Every structure is written in C-alpha cells, then in structure tokens.
Amino acid sequence: MLSGIRVLDLTQEPGFLAGKILAELGADVIKIEPPSGDLSGRRGPFLGGVDDPERSLLWHALNSSKRGITLSLEFERGRALLRELIGVADVLLETFAPGTLDAMNLGYADARAKNSGIVWASITPFGQTGPYAMYRAHDLVAVAMGGNPSMTGDPDRPPIRCSMPTAYYHAGPEAVIGVLTALYARGRSQQGDYIDVSMQEAQLSSLITGAAQYAYTERLGTRSGAVLGRTREIWRAKDGYVSFGLRGGAARIPNLIAAVEYMHENDLAPDWLREYDWSKYNHNTLADAEIARFEAVFTTFFATKTMRELYEEALKRRILLAPCNNAAEIVDQPQLRARDFFVTIETELGEDFEIPGFFAKSTARKIGVRRRAPRIGEHNHEVYAELGIDLSELETLQAQEII
C-alpha cells in the first residue's frame, strides 16, 4: 500500500517496530546504522547461541522487510550523505534524545529546508519539549511514568511491568499513525510535517481511559493480582493458567451457565450452583462470602483440567475462557497456523526460524514480511548507487569509515 514511499529509519530499539510496520505496508524502509552496526539493537539472544550481531534475534524480529546501510554521523561527509538521502526520502524516523540531530545541523528544520515534503517522526521517552523532555528512559521507566504498573501486580509486592517492552509496542504503531496521517495530508498540501511521539503518553492508552476516569470518580485503585474488580480473572489449570471471568451482564451470563453445565458433566458442580438463579446474578453486588463460594468451586474444577482441555471445551460451549499462552503455545496455536500467520526467515546461516508474518490481511495488496532483516551495510551498494555514488567513491567512503 505504501509502494514508492521511501523511509529513512535512524531508530534504535524503541523505534524498530515503527519502521517494520511501514516496511510491511510496502514502503522502502532503509535502516541506517553506524559503520560497525547498531550493537545495542543487535543484542542477544543470538541465533544458534553464537555471539554475533548478524544473528541477533531482536534485530531479525523487528527489522524484517527493511534494507540496511551504514553511515557515520560523526564525519561531515557522513552528515552530507544523510542530507542527500533526506532530499530523496518521504519519511524519517528517529529516536535520538531531543536536540541531538539539531546540534549536527541534521534536525527537522534542516531537513525541511532540503525537502519540504519530508514527514519526520521522533519517538522519545517523554516528547521533545517540557519538563521531562531530557529525562532518560528505556521501557521500565517509561511504563512506570505512564501509569500501568501502579495497577499491575500482586498487592503484597511492588508494582510490575510486562516482561517485554510494551512502551515500544505502544509508541511504534502510534508513530506510524502519525506518519501515515501526515502522508495522507501531504497528498493535498504538498507539505510534510513533524510528529512528536512520547512513549510515556502512549502508555496512557493502555489504561483505556483509566486516568481520565479517575479525574471523574476520584477513586484510586491499586494492584489486585489476578483479580479484576471483585472477582478472579486468572485461574490455575492443571498445567498452567487460564483467563475466565465471573462477571455478569447480558453478554456474559450464558457463558457462566455453560461453564456450570460443563462442570456438572464432570460431577464437580454442587447442587446450589446448578440451581442458581443466574437472572439475578450481579458480580458487583454479591457478598464477599458469595464470591468466595463461587471461586472455591471454580478453582477446584479448573485444577482438574489442562489448559488445552479447558480451551477446547470453551470453544465448543462458547465459554469465555482462554489459556494464558506462553511463546511455545503461541507458535503452535492452531488458529494462527490456519491463517498462515507465521513466516519463515532464512538467514543463510542454515538455521531458519519463524516470526509473525503480518498484522492484518488485505484484499488490495499483500501486507507483511517481505524479506529478512538486513545484515550490517548489506544494501550500501544499491542504496548509495541510487544516490549516484559510484563504486570507487564507495570504497573511499568505506576506507574512511564513513560507511
């Protein structure tokens, strides 16, 4: 869908996903690394356990479908090359601390003077200006400041984050929305735009209006472990955990009745539960002792079944229950397999592996992974040739460690 759109991707890990999404929508995304490679982004664990930046699984997972070149911004000639690239690009993505590129005369103002149609997106922990703009943050600090951990975790322990970087997962697609909005507007105005994305602020979206609702209710919640509101949401199965809510409401009552029926067929539903009048069920007004009574029987029942057994019955009986899948269960998930969700990455290292192939399917154009992530400087020849730099000049630049 974005064929012909050229993107310069100067990001580190927090921005990898944004470039990947644009590449997998069809844009020509050129990943720009320092001459020795982006070693923080090419971190382990490594394919085959061999400590080699070309084998970084993070790199392979989040830089697929991009081309890759090297370029040093430490030399004026390198900076001049970036300006040339900006002259023929549509989009630039970057994750430097605010002001870093401006100080090298490579900021948005410089880019715009060269190319008034450039769409420039910056992803930083807190945004480009404001009292926290220069604060440092990887994922943990950004999510802490964004509010989610204050409500996540067990009540008797500290707040926690998800063990994968959700600050990047929220900010990346948010930046893409900004970029595409600007590209769409450019179709009318012929003018580019600057997009400032804050990782902290993107985290607030994970609260699904929690912060704004607090302003209205002034009721401050806290961590409640696997309990959601008043009732348990995550339960122990024989071999793992499942998600299932005891919440009521018209959309959910039939599933509670179906769950009790399933339990009854296993002789584990007590008489009081089988005779329960669900038309009056309201999890918000149940007494604590009632909730405990419900939870006790469901706890006993779920512990007798595996996650898979429970899920298979849930699918048949339309019970709102799902396994808390780990990575191994996800790559084996029959639904994802049936939709050909995964694609194989061939690395020329003799060890193929899979990554998710797309985030959506479209009738118009194939969306999704087009090629494996680039090796360090893999596309130097072709990209610099497109700028009119010939082979001998390229060799000189290489000798000077500019590329």
Added chain:
Amino acid sequence: MGAFDGIKVLELGAGAAGPVATRYLADQGATVLRVESTKRPDFLRTLTQTKNSDAELDSAPMFVLLNANKLSVSINMSTVEGIELVKRLVLWADVVSENFSPKAMAKWGLDYPRLRELKPDLIMVSSCLFGQTGPQRMYPGFGGQGSALSGFNHLTGWPDREAVGPYATITDSLSPKYVALSLIAALFHRDRTGEGQYIDLSQIEAAVYSLSEMVARQSARGESVTRMGNRSEFAVPHGIYPCRGVDRWIAIAVHTDADWKALVRFMGNPDWVLNVEFETLAGRRRNEDMIEERLRVWTTDYDAHELMQRLQDSGIEAGAVQNFQDLNGDPQLEHREHFQSLDHVHLGTLRFEHSAIRHRSSSAELRRPGPCLGEHNEMVLGEILGLSQTEIQRMIATEVIA
C-alpha cells in the same frame, strides 16, 4: 484543519477495540458515525456510574471518553428497513469499521463482498478477536481472553507466582492502533489508485505481531520468554523500589556500567558497593538479590518524585511509579496538553485524553464528548439520508429507529 476533514467513517461495533481505532481519524477531522441501537447497546454504555434515569445508556464515563468526536444514529438492525438504512449510509461513507464476531455482518447482508457491489471503492475493516477465517474465528472472547491468548498474561507477574497480566486488556489498546494505521494506509492507497480494500485484522495477531521478538526466540532457540517481575536480561539493577508514603514507588534501571557508577556516586559511595564485581553487568547479576535489597532500604525514605528528579538530573534512569492521580497532575503531560476538558450533558465536566501523537502542522482536536445514543438521528436521517419528518416519525413508531 484536520488531515481527514471530509472523510466519512461508518462504525458498527462495540467495546474498545474497534471504537478506539476510529478516534484517531475523528480527532483529525473525519466524521465518524456510530450505528447503534437501544435494542442491543454497546456494553460500554452499560458501565454507568449512576443508574438512575432514562439517561442510563448515556452516562457511562468510559464510553463517553473513548467515543469523543463521534456522532450516533440509532438504527435497529433486526429490522429489514434498518438494514436498508445502513446500506444507504455505506454509500455515504468512505470507510466502514466493524468489530463484531465474523457472522454478524454477513447475517445482515453487510459483508464486504455485498457492500463492495454497492460501493466499489469502499474501505472496510473487520477487527474481531481472532480474524475472519480459521477454526477459532467464532470464539466469542473479550479483551481479557485476548490478553491471555496473545501471551501478555503469561509475560506479566512474578516468576514464583501466578501470571497476573498487565492492567486493563492490552489487546484493546494495541490492536486499535493497527486498525487505525491500516485504515489510514488504505485511504492513502485509495488516493493514489482509486482502489478500496477489505482489511481482516485479528486483535490477537496484532498483539502477537508486537511480540515478534518473543516468537523469534521461541522458534529459533526453543526459549520461552517468561515473566520475571521487573527484572531485565539486559540491565541490573532494574526494578521498582519503595518510597516514602503509602503505596509509593520508584523505578530505577541501570543499563550500562557507567550508569551504575553514576548511581553509586549519587548514593554517596556506600560501603556495600565497594565490590569490584559490581562494576560489570555479569557481576551485578550474580549479586542481584543483594543489590535490590540494599536499594529497597536506600529508597525508602525518599519522596518518589523528588528522588526521580534528582536521579535524572544526575543522568540516571529513574521514574516515579505514577498512579492515576499523579497522571492527572503530571507536568509533562500538562505541557503536552494530554487532557482537555469538555462538558457532557449528564456527567458535567470530564477530562478527555489525546493520543501520544503531536503533529506540528495540524493539531488533533477534541470537539465533543462521546455521543448520546441516537443523538444525531435528526441530522443523519434528515440531512444525510434525506428522509422526511413523516418518514422519520413512522420509523420511530415502528422501532426501525430505536
């Protein structure tokens, strides 16, 4: 001026996953019209704080906040005439967004192949939990199940305890971003080629796509990334420590040896740090329990925000664990004008939220709170569809408009 001034979006669906997506377009000027009915209201409309009056479906804060900038028409889809009205609105629209389970639209005769006959360049997105194809497509889950199936529950919690999952339902915040960007890409594509398209987006796939690194590690190395509290494979210490007051905490992350030196200096070079082992990540890893215990003692008497500021001023990554009250007073969010107040007819003044995106040349605008059910019936039925007052009154009497 919004980027999507003049773009018209017809929204059928409920909850957060679909409606959050179209907000991005509405905030940039698109006209987003929700088709709803009192006969089967969006369940978010029932999460009301005040169960008192006939305004019950119009006073649920979450609904009102999430659906800002949209219009609402109430059409009863269980009537033939109601479905005909929706088809006429499809002709008006550029985009149809729906997040029902896969059978619903086909049952009404509103699936993409049929709508495309009406309007060849239509852009349509369906975004149910599991996608439109495959053996589990009819699975009727909510976001809680999405968070479980996509791996986020497993990834959140303490290693010695049960999974707890991140607060709220993360598929409901991740997948709408992918719906929105797919829709905007489709609009861009239509501008360039004249072609419409159908987008089939699974909330779970969008979430697992985010976790591409986890999938690669599993597939390449058989290594199942799992929950580890606040610890990180790449940084030590990396945790959340208690501060002064009730339930107050600070996050501190030491990603480099230089950062560790800065932290040690900041703490005044205490005796317990005088161990060369601590100078490398591997050495700190071997002593992680002890380092964390010492940090817990050290942070206890500080105010979280004050310590954050002092640590950051010394170049150390730290952040207060902000609760919802803190977010409402956060000077950085205030600087970015994250919140904006609007008056709602039943709820009074509410603080609405902007996304994390700031465009320099066009600003997202909050124009109105989420609509009351059927609030724009007159305008939609009269001005857009050109129905006469007599027809409208008849449709109300026959519960086509309901």
